[in-house]
Amino acid sequence: MRKIIHVDMDAFYVSVEIRDNPELASHPVAVGGKTANRGVLTTCNYIAREFGVRSAMPAAVALRKCPKLLIVPGRMQVYQEVSARIREIFSRYTPIIEPLSLDEAYLDVTECELFHGSATLIAHDIRKTIENELNLTASAGIAPIKFVAKIASDMNKPNGQYVVTPSELDHFIEHLPLNKIPGVGKVTFEKLQQLGLSTGADIRALRESELVEKFGKFGRSLWQKCQGRDFRPVETSRVRKSVGVERTFNVDQVREADLAEYMVQKLMPELSKRADKYITSRGIDKIGVKVKFHDFQQTTKELKHSCIDEEVLLSLLHEALARGEGKQVRLLGVQVGLKDPEPDAPQLSFDWEDDTLTKANQN
Numbered sequence: 001m002r003k004i005i006h007v008d009m010d011a012f013y014v015s016v017e018i019r020d021n022p023e024l025a026s027h028p029v030a031v032g033g034k035t036a037n038r039g040v041l042t043t044c045n046y047i048a049r050e051f052g053v054r055s056a057m058p059a060a061v062a063l064r065k066c067p068k069l070l071i072v073p074g075r076m077q078v079y080q081e082v083s084a085r086i087r088e089i090f091s092r093y094t095p096i097i098e099p100l101s102l103d104e105a106y107l108d109v110t111e112c113e114l115f116h117g118s119a120t121l122i123a124h125d126i127r128k129t130i131e132n133e134l135n136l137t138a139s140a141g142i143a144p145i146k147f148v149a150k151i152a153s154d155m156n157k158p159n160g161q162y163v164v165t166p167s168e169l170d171h172f173i174e175h176l177p178l179n180k181i182p183g184v185g186k187v188t189f190e191k192l193q194q195l196g197l198s199t200g201a202d203i204r205a206l207r208e209s210e211l212v213e214k215f216g217k218f219g220r221s222l223w224q225k226c227q228g229r230d231f232r233p234v235e236t237s238r239v240r241k242s243v244g245v246e247r248t249f250n251v252d253q254v255r256e257a258d259l260a261e262y263m264v265q266k267l268m269p270e271l272s273k274r275a276d277k278y279i280t281s282r283g284i285d286k287i288g289v290k291v292k293f294h295d296f297q298q299t300t301k302e303l304k305h306s307c308i309d310e311e312v313l314l315s316l317l318h319e320a321l322a323r324g325e326g327k328q329v330r331l332l333g334v335q336v337g338l339k340d341p342e343p344d345a346p347q348l349s350f351d352w353e354d355d356t357l358t359k360a361n362q363n
Contacts, residue, residue, distance in 0.1 A: 011043050016136065028051060090105060094109050145230035148169065245335070246331055308334075
């Protein structure tokens with residue numbers, strides 16, 4: 001059996017801010033956008049969470065829940081530098097590291113001989129080293145398969161760890177609420193509950209074909225996970241599937257002509273610049289437009305296409321806006337989907353900086 005550790009930093013961005021400015025420590029704090037009335041929170045500390053403040057929450061909503069919330073601007077370069085030091089710490093234990101973002105990663109420590117090969121003690125030492133050297137805390141999940149390790153890392157947050165041994169794996173999955181499984185969102189969980197499916201045990205009692213019939217490819221993946229079949233290795237390189245650029249407006253926009261001009265003049269050039277190195281090696285599979293309306297409902301229109309085409313993107317924008325039936329627009333984005341790499345071509349290494357920027361924009 002493999003020994004996999006999922007390490008997840010505790011409220012990473014805001015913890016760095018509090019570390020560098022200890023006066024913030026006793027206050028509810030969040031890292032957010034440029035302006036309080038228009039920004040979206042990237043993360044918040046655990047004091048703020050007691051008031052119902054959450055990551056990805058609009059700053060205006062967060063301030064209504066917690067009027068004393070201190071919102072500080074993000075410092076991406078600092079987070080990247082700290083993340084690089086965390087990655088170096090990981091490398092002392094194993095070369096098999098799969099970063100998911102600046103603040104979390106999978107580590108395969110199956111061959112690590114430290115602490116007599118105990119993944120539990122290795123995880124504890126990683127967390128202790130991060131705290132001693134960087135004055136930051138991390139949580140960890142330890143399991144023989146990836147998705148369970150990721151769930152386990154959230155079990156004893158903050159500054160804790162949870163172990164699921166091979167002998168405990170079946171019991172853990174059987175009692176696992178399905179909405180804890182990565183990929184099972186609120187809507188999907190509601191659909192599963194309507195079918196009387198709430199835990200891993202409910203899924204395990206079904207035939208794979210029954211879930212495939214109702215949920216297609218996702219149903220097969222869910223059934224396999226609930227059987228404890230997650231054969232994905234910890235990958236030291238990842239292949240980017242898309243590149244996007246999006247912006248939140250200081251003032252909601254309503255005129256299509258203004259949105260079209262902004263997309264063509266601002267977003268498309270930035271998208272071309274950011275995606276250039278991927279397009280050169282991979283090519284474009286599809287292009288799309290994302291619109292978020294003032295009520296935070298959002299829609300995306302995509303089309304199979306081989307280049308960043310102004311005319312096609314303008315058409316997709318028109319279709320996306322039509323779905324809003326005249327609603328004002330809060331955010332506008334454009335993106336390209338990349339073709340899969342050739343089977344015999346070398347995979348692009350995980351682009352730490354770009355992936356972080358994408359994640360931050362999405363939040």
